[in-house]
Amino acid sequence: MSYPLVVATSLGSTVFAAVSTALKHHSATTLSTPSAAHGRVRTGRFLAATLSHPWWLAALVADAAGFTLQAFALHIGAVSVVQPLLVTALITSLVVTHLSQRTPMSRREWGWGALLVASLVGFLVVSGASSPHLRHQAADRGPAAVCAALALLLAVACVLSARSGPARRRAPLLGVAVGTLYACTAILLKATTEVWGNSGPVAMLRSWQLPVLVVCGGSGLLLAQLAFRAGPLHTSLPVIATVDPLLSVFLGVVVYDEQLRTGVGPVAAQVALLVGLAVAAVALSRLNADATTAIRRPGS
Template sequence: MISVVFALLAAASNALASVLQRHAARAAPEEEAFRLALIMDLVRRPDWLGGIVALMFGFLFQAAALTTGELSLVQPILVTELPITMLLLAGLFRIRLGTESWRAVAALTVGLAALLASAAPSPGHRHPDRIEWAVATLVTLGLAAYLVSVAKVTRGASRAALLGVASGLGFAFTAALMKEATKVLPAGPVALLTSWAVWAMVAAGLGSLFLLQNALHSGTLVAVQPALNVSDPVSSIAYGVGLFGEEIRLGGWVVLELLGVGLLLYGSRLLAQSPPVRDEPQVNPPGPESETRLGH
């Protein structure tokens, strides 16, 4: 139960980070895409730095969740980041949430519940060796490189979605490395700082963060969040099963699992089609007289 609480706190922190980072990234020049100049520009913006602080808290909460829970349980709970993001947008920009938006939240909630209840992830008892980590790294890098290469020749929402998927894959792999790193925590800080998993986690996390900044720079927040929040848990379940031997129910349960994933996709798509969120309000929140209604 404690892992679920920490995972929800991580989702809330990540949602706040996404809103603040998108707030900053939307103002960066388009020619800075895929360049370190984008980060140099963003680091001078207080809202982006606030997003990094929120992201750090999310990282700590996620590490605490993974210390006490399975990868295939913790990561899917982070899907709640999307409706939390929507609620934050509504609060910051004084947007009233309509029926369509609440239907999207309901679909996301039911989809997550169906996925977790049907999969019923259980702890793994296998410790991946270096060869398995090397294979997982190559597969992850290959998929991410392909997504980025396609994103570079597209624009707008398509680029944002592709980079959202790539960053979701990267964050899932980062979480897998984090799970590996937590195993050396009892050995003390020296063992932790000399662990290859810690430094690989840092590298994967920074790479994923760079992809996320480019995704947020390329399109609206709700174009990025559905892609990120669906690819992350699905990839994490794959890493949990493939690397750590975590078990999920198969057989007839697969139908309910696919239904859960389908509801997550439906809810994300429905939310992305809500015009006021899709079009994003101006940076300065409107006054009560210009209050917008989200959904129909």
């Protein structure tokens, strides 16, 4: 794979991802829909209103651009490289927010951003994922299909638990569902582009991967809106930002047989670096949520 090109397209995708997240959250928190008893939003009416909301439609445009870059990056690169790189969208989002408000980044933001970048670079180097010769094979139908089925089942379970459980657990549970679907979408996206590359667009349109990709991707987009609506951004975004890359690395190894370094030392270092990445992602997600709330407050 062309590693510099993989990195460049992945980072380019994060810019659109940051814009899309901001637009979706603005749509979810400003959309006016009838509510049921006890303050619960009627899910059907909320989703119906979302589909025609201008901010959400604008987010779809940003999604399309980011999705195209992500698809290209996944086609030429490894899942265990591309998906962790997409976490840098949290830093991009903070930078965009501060530039729009003409305010400087705080020391906390710089510190957590540095930890995220250091953990990310460390993982890519220590794991061997940064090697241009990282070996991976075409996805087998069995593992890919099983991953898609399990992702959908987990998403359904999280949604049902969120509806029946305490209010404080709704947004985190929905965040788990969204992160799982995003990780599965990345696997299916890579599989779909490989069908295109190997057999052409007609074969891709006839493949089973494409409709399952649409279902997983579409479900993730709609559940993200429900997660943003269910509670403050800091209760769902950190979960999404950690579940997606960590699960993606695991699925890349399982489904595509991506060869990361083994051995006690390398594996321990990879785990430690992924933990550091997750901690930094959670902290930056909370800071993003605080910044978004601060922007909306003056005009609310």
